[in-house]
Amino acid sequence: MFPQLDVTETTYLARLIVSILGVVVFFSLAVWLIRRRQAAQPIEAEPVPTKLEMMPGAETLLANLNPLTSHERSERHLALVKTYETWKTERVLHSEDGRSRFVRTGVEKSGLRYQLVATTQTQALAILVSVLMAEHDPQASVQAEALFAAALAHPAYQQPDLSSWKFLPDLPRSPRLDPDAHAEAWLVHSMTMATERWSGINRFNYSEIIPERLRALQTYAKTLAPEMLAQVSFSGYLTSRLRVLDASLDxxxxxxxxxxxxxxxxxxxxxxxxxxxxxxxxxxxQLGFLALLNHDPLALNAIRGSEQEVVEFVEGLLINQLTGPEFSRLAMLSSIVPALLALELRELSERVWDALIDSQPDKDDGLGATLRLLGIALLSGTAI
Incomplete structure (x- = not known):
């Protein structure tokens, strides 16, 4: 005969067993959720200590053009890191989908609401900056891929393998506009640098996407009418890098x-x-990069032959005489830094450094803020 339990004991044991099972199920579920979240989190790819490819002798040339003492280099590096952190916090925004990021370049009315604006050109340069700051920022590869994701999410009109030159990142159906050929070249180049810097990034199939975009860009460039082609910026440095990716493309x-x-x-x-x-x-x-990174003799001769005009142009920028609505003073001042370094004008370079450090880009000047960071990196002696 089995011992008989009264009703009170039976109820107590049943509740105890149910409670124990509940605790076990709860902890099992918690462990499963934690492991699932950890598996879903992007893992920072191991950075590979690579640089932008330079022509022979270019690295020595760059070091000679910007001779800084160890103390100056240290101070400027600290200023660069501070500027980057501010740029990342204030300029790199998360899209509504939570899976991509963009740099704000303006505000535009869409329907009854105002929407933030981003451009492929700024996205591409932001990826470049992310690559340059890889040693400082452990999340730089995640940032670069998220910036690229925003461009991928907004294809161009009748060009699905290229991106709309401008898009509204928070709109599910942002208007599809024509591509920006120059910006697309930057985008391919910057993402190529990213895949070389971080061999482990795999959010997208870059071995397929980059060649596809390269061919799509070359095909699109051939279709441009002469008046449209005349609007494209000089792309000499970029084309020298694109030829390395595929020598068969013209x-x-x-x-x-x-x-x-x-x-x-x-x-x-x-x-x-x-x-x-x-x-x-x-x-x-582009001209400056040809001189600094490719050690191109024609580019160097061109800059030196126009030294007086370059100096006068920079002087005008420093006293705010030259501005443009679509390309700010800071953007222009930053863009001329590589050419200025090629002239080896230390005193003028110091003044440009001070101007870049002391000036603050407008809240909608994402392009200027990103180029400013690139200019500060060059003037701080960062190897790129």
């Missing part, structure tokens, strides 16, 4: 040829003759 249709640009640059009044400030600034950035 980039003659991506902006002015080297010969044409150098001839125009040598003409008196070049700086005053270009009515589109953004084209002027981005072209100067």
């Amino acid at each position: 980039w003659a249709d991506l902006g002015e040829s080297r010969e044409q640009f150098f001839a125009n640059f040598a003409e008196p009044g070049y700086f005053k003759g270009e009515p589109v400030f953004s084209k002027l600034g981005l072209s100067l950035l």
Whole structure:
């Protein structure tokens, strides 16, 4: 015979067993949720100590052009890190979907509401900045991929493999606009740098996406009418990098040829003759990178041959004489930094450094804020 339990004992034991089972189930569920969240979190890829590819001798040239003492380099590095942290906190915003990020470049009315605006050009340069700051920021690779995700999420009109030159990141159906050929070249180049810097990033299939975008860009550039082609900034440095990715592609249709640009640059009044400030600034950035990173003799000769005009142009920027609605004074001042370094004018470079550090970009000047960070990095002696 089994011992008989009274009703009170039976009820107590039943409640005890149910309570124990409840605790076990609760903790099991909690452990499962924690493991699931950890698995879903993006893991920072291990950075590979690589740099932007330079032509032979360019790294030595860059060091000689910006001779800083160890104390100056340390102080400027601290200023660079502080500027980057401020830029990241204030400028890099999370999209509504929570899966991408963008740099605000303006505000635009859509329907009854005002929406934030982003551009492919700024996204591409923001990715470049993220790569340059990889040693300081352990989340830089996550940031770079999220910035790229925003561009991917907003394809261009009739060009699904390219991005709309401007988009409203918080709108599920942002209007599809034409691509920006120059910005697309920057985007491919910046993401190529990112995949070289972090070999483990895998949010997207970059081995397929980058070649596809490269071919789509080359095809699109060939379709541009002459009047549209004339609006594209000089892309000499970018095309030199794109040829490394695929030597079979011809980039003659991506902006002015080297010969044409150098001839125009040598003409008196070049700086005053270009009515589109953004084209002027981005072209100067390309020219400077050709000199600093590629050690291109034609670029170096062009800059040195126009030294007086370059100096006068920078002097005008420093006293706020030159501004443009679509390309701010800070954006222009930052874009000319590589060319200025090639001239080895230390005193003028010091003044430009002070101007970049002391000035604050407008809240809608995401492009200027990002270029400012790039200029500060160059002037601080950062190897890129």
